[in-house]
Amino acid sequence: MRFLVERRGAAVNQRDRGRGWTPLLRCAHVAHHTHAPFLAVFEYLLAAGADPGLAGAGLPDPATARTVQSVKRLYY
Secondary structure (H helix, E strand, O other): OOOHHHHHOOOOOOOOOOOOOOOOHHHHHHHHOOOOOHHHHHHHHHHHHOOOOOOOOOHHHHHHHHHHHHHHHHOO
16 A cells, blocks of 8 residues: 555545545455454555545445544554
């Protein structure tokens, strides 16, 4: 992730084509289930300016916020 953001200029808030999820939302969704493997990426994305308030299609705004907040609460 660091390579893509820092060397290739990938946008940390870029939405995917399927659901419109950002990398932070996808990472939080997976980290919520598996915890540690995606925690470093989640933290990096936040530090790089990822917006935890962005929602994606197929997931209501409150659920998006809860997903991101639950992962943040576990590790911050």
